[in-house]
Amino acid sequence: MQDLLSKTKTKTATKNIRTNNKIHVILMVLLPLLLFFLSICFGRYWVSPETVLKILFTHVLPITPDWSALQESVVLSIRLPRIILVMLVGAGLAVAGAAFQGLFGNPLVSPDILGVSAGAGFGAALAIMASGQLALIQLMAFSFGIVAVVITYSIGHLKTGTPLFMLVLSGVITGAFFQALISLLKYLADPNDKLPTIVYWLMGSMAGATYTDLIIGMPLILGGIFILYLLRWRINILSLDEEEARSLGIDVQCLRWLVIIAATVITATAVSLCGIVGWVGLVVPHIGRMLVGPDHRKLLPACISIGAFLLLFIDNIARSATSAEIPLSILTAVIGAPFFAYLLRKTGGKW
Amino acid sequence: MKLEVENGEYNYPKGKTLFQRVNFYIDKGEILTILGPNGVGKTTLLKCTTSLLKWTMGNTFIDGWSIDELGQKTIWKSIGYVPQGNGSVFSYTVLDMVLMGRAPRLGLFSLPSRKDIEFARHSLEMVGISHLENKACSEISGGELQLVLIARALTSQPQILILDEPESHLDFKNQLIILDILMKVAKQEGISCIINTHYPDHALHISDKTLMLGKNKEAIFGKSEKIITEENLKEYFDVDVRIIPFDYGGKKLKTIVPVAI
Numbered sequence: 178m179q180d181l182l183s184k185t186k187t188k189t190a191t192k193n194i195r196t197n198n199k200i201h202v203i204l205m206v207l208l209p210l211l212l213f214f215l216s217i218c219f220g221r222y223w224v225s226p227e228t229v230l231k232i233l234f235t236h237v238l239p240i241t242p243d244w245s246a247l248q249e250s251v252v253l254s255i256r257l258p259r260i261i262l263v264m265l266v267g268a269g270l271a272v273a274g275a276a277f278q279g280l281f282g283n284p285l286v287s288p289d290i291l292g293v294s295a296g297a298g299f300g301a302a303l304a305i306m307a308s309g310q311l312a313l314i315q316l317m318a319f320s321f322g323i324v325a326v327v328i329t330y331s332i333g334h335l336k337t338g339t340p341l342f343m344l345v346l347s348g349v350i351t352g353a354f355f356q357a358l359i360s361l362l363k364y365l366a367d368p369n370d371k372l373p374t375i376v377y378w379l380m381g382s383m384a385g386a387t388y389t390d391l392i393i394g395m396p397l398i399l400g401g402i403f404i405l406y407l408l409r410w411r412i413n414i415l416s417l418d419e420e421e422a423r424s425l426g427i428d429v430q431c432l433r434w435l436v437i438i439a440a441t442v443i444t445a446t447a448v449s450l451c452g453i454v455g456w457v458g459l460v461v462p463h464i465g466r467m468l469v470g471p472d473h474r475k476l477l478p479a480c481i482s483i484g485a486f487l488l489l490f491i492d493n494i495a496r497s498a499t500s501a502e503i504p505l506s507i508l509t510a511v512i513g514a515p516f517f518a519y520l521l522r523k524t525g526g527k528w
Numbered sequence: 529m530k531l532e533v534e535n536g537e538y539n540y541p542k543g544k545t546l547f548q549r550v551n552f553y554i555d556k557g558e559i560l561t562i563l564g565p566n567g568v569g570k571t572t573l574l575k576c577t578t579s580l581l582k583w584t585m586g587n588t589f590i591d592g593w594s595i596d597e598l599g600q601k602t603i604w605k606s607i608g609y610v611p612q613g614n615g616s617v618f619s620y621t622v623l624d625m626v627l628m629g630r631a632p633r634l635g636l637f638s639l640p641s642r643k644d645i646e647f648a649r650h651s652l653e654m655v656g657i658s659h660l661e662n663k664a665c666s667e668i669s670g671g672e673l674q675l676v677l678i679a680r681a682l683t684s685q686p687q688i689l690i691l692d693e694p695e696s697h698l699d700f701k702n703q704l705i706i707l708d709i710l711m712k713v714a715k716q717e718g719i720s721c722i723i724n725t726h727y728p729d730h731a732l733h734i735s736d737k738t739l740m741l742g743k744n745k746e747a748i749f750g751k752s753e754k755i756i757t758e759e760n761l762k763e764y765f766d767v768d769v770r771i772i773p774f775d776y777g778g779k780k781l782k783t784i785v786p787v788a789i
Contacts, residue, residue, distance in 0.1 A: 282617045407637040414628050416618055420580050421611050426604035426632025426684070471618035474639065 201469065205482035212489055213264065217256050220497045224248050233257075259386040262394065263492045264485035266383075266447045267457055269398040271484025272477055273440035274458030275465065276405045279412040279473055280436050281341055284466075288444040288458035291344070291437070292351035296325025297448035299355045302362040302375045309374065315393070315449045322445030325351050326437070341419075380504030381452035383492050394450045401443035405477060408435060412473040455506045456513035457488055463520050529606060529687040530555050531577075531720065535586035538569065538576055546572055550586070552739045552749045554688070557718040559710060561731035561752070564741030565765050570724040571612075571692055573741070577722070578607055578690055590688075604632040608681030608719075610674075610691040619666035622676050626652055629683030651682040654717075655709050671702030678709065682719075689713060691723045695730065703727075707734050728769075728784045732756050740764050756784075 217229050224232075228244050232252045235242065242249075273288040281290070289295070300321025304314040333339070333347035359379070366372040405412075414422050415432055422429050447454065464487075465479040488505075491512060495503045536550035546569040554560045562570050575581040577588050579595050588595040590606060608629070616625070629651070630644040640648075652658045655675045660668060665676060674694055681689055691710075695703040711734050713719045725731060731738050731752055738755040741747050742764035748755055761769045761784070768788040774781055 279618075284617065410639045411631070411636070413620065413624065414631055417616055417628075418611065418614065420575070423580060423600070424578065424604060424607075424609035424611065425628055425680075426601050428600065432636075466618075471620055472624050 201479075205479060209264065209482050209486045209489070212486055213260060216260050216489055216493050217252055219493055220251075220256065221500070222247075222251055224252055228252075258388050258391055259383050259492075259496075260489060262386040262390055262450065263383050263489050265391075265395060265398045266451060266454060267461075267484040267486070267488025268481040269402055269443040269447055269484070270454065270458040270488075271461035271465075271480040272402050272405050273443045275462035275473065275476055275480045276408075276412055276436050276440050277458075278462050279416045280433060281345065282416045283345075284463065285459075286345070287455075288440055289352070289453075291329045291348040291441065292325040292355060293322040293441050293444045294448055294453050295352040295355035295359070296328075297322030297445055298379050298453055299358045299362070300324075301378055301449070301452070302359050302366075305374050305378065306362055306366060306371055309371070314378070315390075318449035319445050321355075322448055323441065325355055326441045326445075330437075377504065378452045379506075381454040381506040381509075382495075382502060382504055383451050384496070384502050386451070390450050394446050397446040398443050401439040401446075402481065404435065404439040405443075406481075408432070408439075409473045409477040412436065412477075416473075451505070453506055454488070454509060456509040456517075457484055460513045460517050460520075461487060463517065463524075467520065467524065529591055529720065531688055531722075532589045533577055533586065534589065536573065536576060536583055536588075537585035538572055538581070539584040547741060547747065548585070550739070550741070550747045552737070554720045554722060554737065556687070556720055557714050558737060559714050559721045559723070559735040560737045560739065561735040562722065562724045562739045562741065563728055563731055563756070563764070565743065566726075568741040568743055570741065574690055574692055574722065574724055578609055579603055580609070601632055605684060606687045608684055608686030608689045610677045610681045610689065610694055612692050612696075616665065619664035622652070622657070622660045622663050622665060622668065623648060625665050625676055626680045626683055629680040632684050647685070648679075648683050651679040654682060654713070655679045656705075669702075671698045671705065674698065674702070674706060675709070678706070682713070686719065688720045688722065691721065693724045693726065696726060703730070710734060728756050728761060729782075732782050732784065 214226070214229070217233075218224050218226050228248060229252055231240050231242075232244060232249050234240065270288055274286075277286045277288055277290060278284050297318040300317035300319070301314050303321075304310070304317035307313070329344065329347045329351045332350060333344035363372060363375055366375055411427065411432055414425050414427050415429065415436070417425075419429055444458075461480055461484045462476065464483055465476045468483075469475040469479045488509075491508050492505065495505055495508050530553060532553035534551060537548040538546045540546060550573065552560065562573060564570050572581060576583045579588065579600070590598065590603070595603060623645070626648040627640050627645060630640050630647060634640060634644070649658065649661070652661060655678050657672060657675050657679065660672060660676070665673060668676070678689075678691070678694065681691075689710075694710075695706045698706065707730060710721050710723065714721050723735075735752045737750065738752040739747060739749045740755055740760060745764060748760065756771075758769055758771055761767065766789070767786045770785050770787055772783050772785060774783065
């Protein structure tokens with residue numbers, strides 16, 4: 178009898194967990210979509226949801242335009258590409274962060290641990306000094322982001338048995354080196370013209386996002402996310418001791434490099450399109466773990482949703498709180514740091 | 529399945545020899561214990577045997593095949609390895625942890641299916657911890673974690689189980705639980721077991737064969753009763769011991785008491 182009782186109890190318990198899971202899944206799909214739609218309406222120039230819907234579907238459905246050219250331009254040319262880019266970058270950085278935290282078996286790692294952001298920042302600053310052309314800035318940022326990771330790799334030279342912290346330390350070295358170079362460029366830059374551009378760019382901004390940005394960035398970021406998403410169960414195993422992972426038949430070297438390449442491409446692309454956006458890659462995986470647990474099979478999809486949602490929310494504040502744009506990194510840190518502190522206190526450091 | 533080590537030798541990268549001329553073999557359903565004092569390289573020997581470390585000389589053969597000729601995937605389908613229990617940074621649930629044992633049998637991009645989950649549940653049942661399924665690995669005791677790791681190794685359906693000091697750091701009851709499970713696994717499922725241990729008692733209790741290692745001494749290998757003797761223990765562990773036989777419920781058992789250094 179006792180046995181039967183406890184059995185039914187566990188059954189209802191698992192049932193509760195399952196319905197909870199279903200609600201989680203539905204919320205994680207719906208909330209970002211809802212915010213996506215609201216964000217198009219929202220801003221210093223309010224466009225009614227009805228008008229937004231009409232404008233969005235104007236090319237698909239036969240709708241007679243009853244809105245102003247300004248409204249259409251705000252919705253289609255300014256807000257839509259920006260919002261899509263924000264969601265892509267948010268999702269990408271969050272997934273890259275979660276994958277790196279799994280790979281290094283360390284929940285305090287962020288996607289730029291291997292120096293990619295510092296490298297990309299230097300590339301961008303160099304391009305701003307040289308010409309200031311947007312395409313050149315993006316190309317240089319991306320290339321130097323990759324170069325930084327390659328340098329980190331050659332210093333930390335990962336072989337079977339080399340401890341992973343070698344790679345982390347090499348990342349710290351590379352990052353510090355490129356930070357110094359950035360400082361040098363700032364010091365040399367013309368304080369009336371180039372310096373503000375560099376500083377502003379390094380703080381991250383989504384302003385001026387265009388469809389061209391999306392055409393370049395979308396395949397790279399989505400590709401990276403897709404690879405990490407496919408590897409999500411293997412990342413569980415990768416987070417164990419190296420020998421333990423090998424004894425589970427995993428080619429640890431190969432898998433590590435797949436994860437590093439995918440995460441680096443995501444981060445380098447994000448930085449080259451909108452500057453350095455801190456905190457998202459560090460904090461979002463923690464929120465994800467609180468909601469769905471540490472299993473990367475669930476954590477990675479959760480990070481896609483939470484990352485997109487959170488960065489979009491913050492960017493909405495960035496573009497509408499004041500008449501001038503607030504740089505993204507300021508807001509992600511101002512909101513992210515206290516929130517992270519709260520999470521740490523609440524979970525007591527159990528991941 | 530038969531596993532054989534021929535002329536195993538391991539040198540540190542700087543050239544110092546840890547052990548040499550190690551020979552042993554194990555047949556289906558047998559239990560082999562590796563005994564030896566601290567620092568003679570028992571863990572290293574196990575790692576070399578499984579190809580986690582490379583032999584300096586000699587080799588491991590599985591059913592006559594040299595282990596270098598077999599791919600990593602093939603090796604880890606036949607060998608289940610249970611490391612000394614260190615948990616993960618992330619508190620995966622017991623079921624998720626055990627499920628990882630399916631990895632050698634799944635492709636790079638595939639996820640474990642319902643069937644794989646059934647295999648995981650089956651191994652949880654085999655080691656008697658089905659009730660822990662949804663617990664986080666950080667919330668269970670050291671003995672339970674060891675059982676989780678054994679269940680994980682069993683989940684890959686290996687023919688040989690290799691365990692690195694599975695019963696150290698555990699209390700009497702948990703030690704017995706582990707030993708009973710190993711006997712069950714070997715005798716009922718026909719899975720051969722190789723274990724490292726600090727306890728000659730345990731070796732006498734469960735193992736068919738014993739390999740004894742000593743500092744700067746030739747390793748000896750044979751039937752457990754022949755290897756675990758007062759003379760050998762004196763020579764290899766440098767301790768005077770008495771082996772005392774006694775009856776327990778009609779069974780003849782032996783206990784080993786260290787008496788003097």
